[in-house]
Amino acid sequence: MKDYLWYNRFSSVDGSPRRGEPSIAEIEILANDNANGVLQLSTDSVVVSEDYVGPVINVTRTAGAFGTVTVKFQTIPGSALANVDYSVTSTDVILYGGETSKQLPIEIINDRIPERNETFLVRLLDQITGGAILGTPQEAEIMIESSDDPNGNFGFGTSSQTVTEPSDGQERQLTINLVRNSGVLGVVAVQWEARLNGM
Ligand SMILES: [Ca+2]
Ligand SMILES: [Ca+2]
Ligand SMILES: [Ca+2]
Numbered sequence: 001m002k003d004y005l006w007y008n009r010f011s012s013v014d015g016s017p018r019r020g021e022p023s024i025a026e027i028e029i030l031a032n033d034n035a036n037g038v039l040q041l042s043t044d045s046v047v048v049s050e051d052y053v054g055p056v057i058n059v060t061r062t063a064g065a066f067g068t069v070t071v072k073f074q075t076i077p078g079s080a081l082a083n084v085d086y087s088v089t090s091t092d093v094i095l096y097g098g099e100t101s102k103q104l105p106i107e108i109i110n111d112r113i114p115e116r117n118e119t120f121l122v123r124l125l126d127q128i129t130g131g132a133i134l135g136t137p138q139e140a141e142i143m144i145e146s147s148d149d150p151n152g153n154f155g156f157g158t159s160s161q162t163v164t165e166p167s168d169g170q171e172r173q174l175t176i177n178l179v180r181n182s183g184v185l186g187v188v189a190v191q192w193e194a195r196l197n198g199m
Helices: none
Strands: 002-013 016-030 038-041 045-048 058-062 069-077 086-088 092-095 101-103 106-108 118-129 139-144 153-156 178-181
Touching: 038 118, 058 069, 058 092, 092 101
Parallel strands: 045 139
Antiparallel strands: 002 016, 038 058, 058 101, 069 092, 069 118, 086 106, 118 139, 153 178
């Protein structure tokens, strides 16, 4: 990039100013280093909840912010899968002149499925237009927190049950179901106790 400064140089002879020679000087100011910017991710790790709505991660532009630049990125599925756990509406990010930050078009998909923590990667590619260069970090891990009670939530199948008292010396067995709602991942143990008259 070149910036030009033109100016007229006058000299004065006998008090009557006139234009001297040379009358015009051209000064070329070389562009500063990375005038179009250095592009990188705003962080190298993000933790979001499954119901999070908003910017997940940004491209930031440091050094210069001259002109429009674009950068491509890709996501690399891990335990989180594209179009199941997250979606990407475009693989390009555009920063216009003067813009120093822009969110990546990534959305977290909310569902009712019980899941444990899941991750995927975001990587900026060295496919940049507009004269910017790639900085660091170029890669980030996005973790979607466990959702919808992956190990289950527990309750009794009924809140009250009536039984007749057994005759003297007899026993009667009660069956009260414990119900595991939502997720059924993993082995869980539930503690319980019996109280007489709620005491
Ligand atoms: Ca999932
Ligand atoms: Ca999910
Ligand atoms: Ca879920």
